[in-house]
Amino acid sequence: xxISSGERCAVAGTNRQNILLGRTVTTRSPxxxxxxxxxxxxxLKPGAVLALHGELGSGKTCFVQGLAxxxxxxxxxxxxxxxxxxxxxGRIRLYHVDLYRVKSEAEFQGLGLEELQACGGITAIEWPExxxxxxxxxTLHLHFEYVxxxxxxxxxxx
Numbered sequence: 001x002x003i004s005s006g007e008r009c010a011v012a013g014t015n016r017q018n019i020l021l022g023r024t025v026t027t028r029s030p031x032x033x034x035x036x037x038x039x040x041x042x043x044l045k046p047g048a049v050l051a052l053h054g055e056l057g058s059g060k061t062c063f064v065q066g067l068a069x070x071x072x073x074x075x076x077x078x079x080x081x082x083x084x085x086x087x088x089x090g091r092i093r094l095y096h097v098d099l100y101r102v103k104s105e106a107e108f109q110g111l112g113l114e115e116l117q118a119c120g121g122i123t124a125i126e127w128p129e130x131x132x133x134x135x136x137x138x139t140l141h142l143h144f145e146y147v148x149x150x151x152x153x154x155x156x157x158x
Contacts, residue, residue, distance in 0.1 A: 020039075020040075020156045021140075021156055021157040022156065022157050023155075023156050023157075024153060024154065024155045024156070025153075025154050025156070026147065026151055026152070026153050026154075027059070027151065027152050027154065028150055028151050029150055030059075030062045033059045033062045033063050033066060033152055033154070034062060034063070034065055034066025034069065035066065036063070036066065036154060037063045037064070037065075037066025037067045037070065038066050038067070038069065038070035040067070040156075041066070041067045041070035041071055041122070042070065044122050046092055046120035046121065046122070047117050047118070047120055047121075047122075048122045048123070048138075048140065049113075049117055049122075049123045049125065049135060049136050049138070049139040049140070050067075050122070050123065050124045050125065050139070050140050050141075050142060051125050051128035051132060051135055051139050051140070051141045051142070052064070052124060052125060052126050052127075052128065052142050052144065053128065053129060053141060053142065053143045053144065054143060054144030054145060054146075055144075055145075055146060057146050058144035058145055058146045058152060059144045059146070059152040059154065060079075060126045060144050061077075061078070061079045061126070062152075063124075063142070063144070063154070064077060064079075064094075064096050064124045064126075065077045067094060067122065067124060068088050068090065068094050068096075071088075071090035071091060071092050071094050071122065072090030072091040072092075073088040073089065073090040073094055074090075075088075077096065079096070079098055079126065080096050080097065080098045081098050081100060081101065082101075084097065084098060084099075084101065084102065084111065085097050085098075085111065085116075087121075092120070092121060092122055093119065093120070093121030093122070094121060094122050094123075094124065095116045095121050095122070095123040095124070096124050096126075097111070097113065097116075097123060097124065097125040097126065098125075098126045098127060099125060099126065099127040099128055099130070099131055100126065100127040102130075102131070105131070105134070108131045108134060109134075113125075113135075117136065128141075140156070140157065141157060142154060142155070142156055142157075143155040
Protein backbone atom coordinates (compact mmCIF):
# COMPACT_ATOMS: atom_id res chain seq x y z
CA UNK A 1 0.00 0.00 0.00
CA UNK A 2 1.46 3.32 -1.02
CA ILE A 3 -0.12 6.52 0.19
CA SER A 4 1.73 9.53 -1.07
CA SER A 5 1.23 13.02 0.24
CA GLY A 6 0.01 13.93 -3.23
CA GLU A 7 -2.98 11.63 -2.81
CA ARG A 8 -4.19 13.42 0.32
CA CYS A 9 -6.81 16.04 -0.12
CA ALA A 10 -8.16 18.55 2.34
CA VAL A 11 -11.88 18.24 2.87
CA ALA A 12 -14.14 20.73 4.55
CA GLY A 13 -15.73 19.46 7.73
CA THR A 14 -14.41 18.88 11.20
CA ASN A 15 -14.04 15.13 10.94
CA ARG A 16 -12.84 14.61 7.38
CA GLN A 17 -9.80 16.85 7.11
CA ASN A 18 -6.81 15.61 5.11
CA ILE A 19 -8.26 12.18 4.45
CA LEU A 20 -7.84 10.24 1.24
CA LEU A 21 -11.40 11.08 0.29
CA GLY A 22 -12.48 9.66 -3.03
CA ARG A 23 -9.48 7.34 -3.26
CA THR A 24 -9.46 3.58 -3.62
CA VAL A 25 -6.63 1.71 -1.94
CA THR A 26 -5.81 -1.96 -2.43
CA THR A 27 -4.18 -3.56 0.57
CA ARG A 28 -2.25 -6.79 0.22
CA SER A 29 -2.31 -8.06 3.81
CA PRO A 30 -4.06 -7.52 7.13
CA UNK A 31 -1.04 -5.45 8.20
CA UNK A 32 -1.55 -3.10 5.24
CA UNK A 33 -5.27 -2.77 6.01
CA UNK A 34 -4.36 -1.89 9.58
CA UNK A 35 -1.69 0.57 8.37
CA UNK A 36 -4.29 2.35 6.24
CA UNK A 37 -6.53 2.59 9.31
CA UNK A 38 -3.61 4.07 11.26
CA UNK A 39 -3.12 6.76 8.60
CA UNK A 40 -6.81 7.66 8.84
CA UNK A 41 -6.78 7.53 12.64
CA UNK A 42 -4.11 10.20 12.65
CA UNK A 43 -6.42 12.51 10.70
CA LEU A 44 -9.70 11.90 12.54
CA LYS A 45 -10.97 14.26 15.18
CA PRO A 46 -12.93 13.29 18.30
CA GLY A 47 -16.57 12.77 17.39
CA ALA A 48 -15.77 11.25 13.99
CA VAL A 49 -18.13 8.56 12.72
CA LEU A 50 -16.98 5.96 10.19
CA ALA A 51 -19.47 3.77 8.33
CA LEU A 52 -17.76 0.55 7.21
CA HIS A 53 -19.61 -1.04 4.28
CA GLY A 54 -18.70 -4.44 2.89
CA GLU A 55 -19.44 -8.11 2.85
CA LEU A 56 -18.31 -10.60 5.47
CA GLY A 57 -14.54 -11.09 5.28
CA SER A 58 -13.85 -7.86 3.41
CA GLY A 59 -11.58 -6.40 6.11
CA LYS A 60 -13.86 -4.21 8.24
CA THR A 61 -12.89 -5.65 11.63
CA CYS A 62 -9.22 -5.80 10.60
CA PHE A 63 -9.48 -2.10 9.76
CA VAL A 64 -10.97 -1.34 13.20
CA GLN A 65 -8.11 -3.27 14.79
CA GLY A 66 -5.71 -0.89 13.02
CA LEU A 67 -7.70 2.11 14.22
CA ALA A 68 -7.58 0.78 17.76
CA UNK A 69 -3.84 0.21 17.70
CA UNK A 70 -3.24 3.71 16.31
CA UNK A 71 -5.41 5.17 19.08
CA UNK A 72 -3.38 3.41 21.77
CA UNK A 73 -5.86 0.65 22.58
CA UNK A 74 -4.22 -2.36 24.17
CA UNK A 75 -5.65 -5.85 24.03
CA UNK A 76 -7.85 -7.79 21.67
CA UNK A 77 -10.30 -6.01 19.38
CA UNK A 78 -13.14 -8.22 18.15
CA UNK A 79 -16.31 -7.60 16.20
CA UNK A 80 -19.22 -6.73 18.52
CA UNK A 81 -21.68 -8.93 16.62
CA UNK A 82 -23.49 -10.09 19.75
CA UNK A 83 -22.81 -7.17 22.09
CA UNK A 84 -23.59 -4.55 19.38
CA UNK A 85 -21.11 -2.00 20.80
CA UNK A 86 -17.59 -2.49 22.15
CA UNK A 87 -15.85 0.42 23.84
CA UNK A 88 -12.07 0.59 23.83
CA UNK A 89 -10.00 3.05 25.85
CA GLY A 90 -6.90 4.53 24.32
CA ARG A 91 -5.72 8.11 24.01
CA ILE A 92 -9.09 8.62 22.26
CA ARG A 93 -11.97 6.26 22.96
CA LEU A 94 -13.04 3.97 20.16
CA TYR A 95 -16.61 2.73 19.87
CA HIS A 96 -16.93 -0.30 17.59
CA VAL A 97 -20.54 -0.83 16.57
CA ASP A 98 -22.04 -3.77 14.66
CA LEU A 99 -25.53 -3.16 13.27
CA TYR A 100 -25.92 -6.59 11.63
CA ARG A 101 -28.46 -7.79 14.22
CA VAL A 102 -30.26 -4.45 14.63
CA LYS A 103 -33.60 -4.80 12.85
CA SER A 104 -35.62 -1.66 13.53
CA GLU A 105 -35.21 2.09 13.63
CA ALA A 106 -36.36 2.09 17.25
CA GLU A 107 -33.67 -0.44 18.17
CA PHE A 108 -31.10 1.67 16.28
CA GLN A 109 -32.19 4.83 18.12
CA GLY A 110 -31.94 2.95 21.42
CA LEU A 111 -28.23 2.30 20.91
CA GLY A 112 -27.42 5.91 21.79
CA LEU A 113 -24.96 6.57 18.98
CA GLU A 114 -25.49 10.32 19.29
CA GLU A 115 -24.32 10.14 22.88
CA LEU A 116 -21.22 8.19 21.84
CA GLN A 117 -20.40 10.83 19.26
CA ALA A 118 -20.89 13.58 21.86
CA CYS A 119 -18.44 11.81 24.21
CA GLY A 120 -15.62 12.73 21.86
CA GLY A 121 -14.53 9.28 20.78
CA ILE A 122 -14.31 7.80 17.31
CA THR A 123 -17.21 5.57 16.29
CA ALA A 124 -16.67 2.84 13.68
CA ILE A 125 -19.90 1.20 12.50
CA GLU A 126 -20.00 -2.13 10.68
CA TRP A 127 -23.07 -3.05 8.61
CA PRO A 128 -24.45 0.53 8.45
CA GLU A 129 -26.38 0.06 5.20
CA UNK A 130 -29.93 -0.17 6.50
CA UNK A 131 -29.50 2.83 8.83
CA UNK A 132 -27.14 4.97 6.71
CA UNK A 133 -29.76 7.71 6.32
CA UNK A 134 -29.88 8.09 10.12
CA UNK A 135 -26.13 8.60 10.52
CA UNK A 136 -24.68 12.09 10.96
CA UNK A 137 -24.21 14.02 7.71
CA UNK A 138 -20.44 14.19 8.28
CA THR A 139 -20.07 10.40 8.52
CA LEU A 140 -17.11 9.11 6.52
CA HIS A 141 -18.19 6.08 4.47
CA LEU A 142 -15.60 3.43 3.64
CA HIS A 143 -16.45 0.61 1.22
CA PHE A 144 -14.56 -2.67 1.61
CA GLU A 145 -14.30 -5.30 -1.10
CA TYR A 146 -12.82 -8.79 -0.89
CA VAL A 147 -10.54 -9.17 -3.94
CA UNK A 148 -8.83 -12.45 -3.12
CA UNK A 149 -7.32 -14.30 -0.13
CA UNK A 150 -4.78 -11.56 0.59
CA UNK A 151 -6.10 -8.40 -1.11
CA UNK A 152 -8.86 -5.99 -0.10
CA UNK A 153 -10.01 -2.93 -2.01
CA UNK A 154 -11.08 -0.01 0.17
CA UNK A 155 -12.84 3.04 -1.27
CA UNK A 156 -12.76 6.02 1.05
CA UNK A 157 -15.79 8.30 0.88
CA UNK A 158 -18.77 8.29 -1.38
